[in-house]
Amino acid sequence: MYRRSRAKSGQPNQAAAKLTAKMDEQGKFEFIKELGRGSFGSVVLARNTKTGEQVAIKKMERAHLQRYVESEILNHSQLRHPHVVQFREVFLSPHHINIVMDYASGGSLFGYVQSRNRLREPLARWFFQQLILAVDYCHRKGVANRDIKLENTLLQVIPGLPRPLVKICDFGYSKHDNRSVARSKVGTLTYMAPEVLQSRVYDGKTADIWSCGVVLYTMLVGRYPFQSNAGEGAGLGQEVMEMLKKMKAQEYHLPDSLNLTPECKALLKALLHPESEKRVKMAGIMADAWFRTDLPPDALNMNDKYLANTRPCPQSEAEIKNIVAMATNYNTNDMYAAQGMDQF
Numbered sequence: 001m002y003r004r005s006r007a008k009s010g011q012p013n014q015a016a017a018k019l020t021a022k023m024d025e026q027g028k029f030e031f032i033k034e035l036g037r038g039s040f041g042s043v044v045l046a047r048n049t050k051t052g053e054q055v056a057i058k059k060m061e062r063a064h065l066q067r068y069v070e071s072e073i074l075n076h077s078q079l080r081h082p083h084v085v086q087f088r089e090v091f092l093s094p095h096h097i098n099i100v101m102d103y104a105s106g107g108s109l110f111g112y113v114q115s116r117n118r119l120r121e122p123l124a125r126w127f128f129q130q131l132i133l134a135v136d137y138c139h140r141k142g143v144a145n146r147d148i149k150l151e152n153t154l155l156q157v158i159p160g161l162p163r164p165l166v167k168i169c170d171f172g173y174s175k176h177d178n179r180s181v182a183r184s185k186v187g188t189l190t191y192m193a194p195e196v197l198q199s200r201v202y203d204g205k206t207a208d209i210w211s212c213g214v215v216l217y218t219m220l221v222g223r224y225p226f227q228s229n230a231g232e233g234a235g236l237g238q239e240v241m242e243m244l245k246k247m248k249a250q251e252y253h254l255p256d257s258l259n260l261t262p263e264c265k266a267l268l269k270a271l272l273h274p275e276s277e278k279r280v281k282m283a284g285i286m287a288d289a290w291f292r293t294d295l296p297p298d299a300l301n302m303n304d305k306y307l308a309n310t311r312p313c314p315q316s317e318a319e320i321k322n323i324v325a326m327a328t329n330y331n332t333n334d335m336y337a338a339q340g341m342d343q344f
Helices: 015-025 069-077 107-116 123-141 204-221 235-250 262-271 282-289 300-309 318-326
Strands: 027-038 041-048 052-062 087-092 096-102 153-156 165-168
Touching: 027 052, 041 123, 052 300, 069 096, 069 165, 087 204, 087 300, 087 318, 107 153, 107 235, 123 165, 123 282, 123 300, 204 282, 262 282
Parallel strands: none
Antiparallel strands: 027 041, 041 052, 052 096, 087 096, 153 165
């Protein structure tokens, strides 16, 4: 936990004001519209005034930063993959820390599925294949996402392609192999693996595979596999216990009317195995015949190429840590020297 800076009353902390001025890059981004809002803050669409390129900027209030913010930025910054939303930079403004990313113009996979009620098996597989390639790359880079869901799976429309491409985003709960073991109950309830809900030490990567299974099921069926039937008056604990009971029994429904292939059903069962040790591993998914159907020949080896890519992030780890530290070490006196610069 960082300590707050101690500036004398009526005088700005010069180091903070200097870094804020440097990192805000006044005038570089022009606000277009808000894309979404959550407990973390908001995401806005902006235009780079120098290049005209559109970017997404995640804005988090400096006064209410979550403890995972440094890990989120560091983990995201090391990823370079066509199915991961590209991290660009992070900068400070007087009231926010701002993460600049590529803008995915096609909305979320959640909205895509919702508008169609459900997806037919070949289309669901198209999206699932890309999701798995992205998650495999992240895992091999040492990063477990821990919040994989339809809402965090964005779509990029590419001219000439009949279907949008998948790009995963939001590494707010991500965990790196080099840091402490995963034990926090984080993520989104309907996508959380049973071992996460049971509040014990768990493998974040194996929990990610469960979440991928929930994504696949939801695309195919149009609803979540495990939901509580508890009434409105039921507490969260009762809801979780009911969901866990269904998870352990693999009590989910696949309507006959969907006409799913036996191979698809088998992979779903392997993805949603309640025992993490027996759940299918990433290598097993990659080797699965259903997964490989219509997969481009070079797709299975594409992650080797991107793992070999050593192109560095524009900002160093030390610089990012310094920015996060400065974001959390400020008081109201630090901000007046940068008044008028809080475009974001």
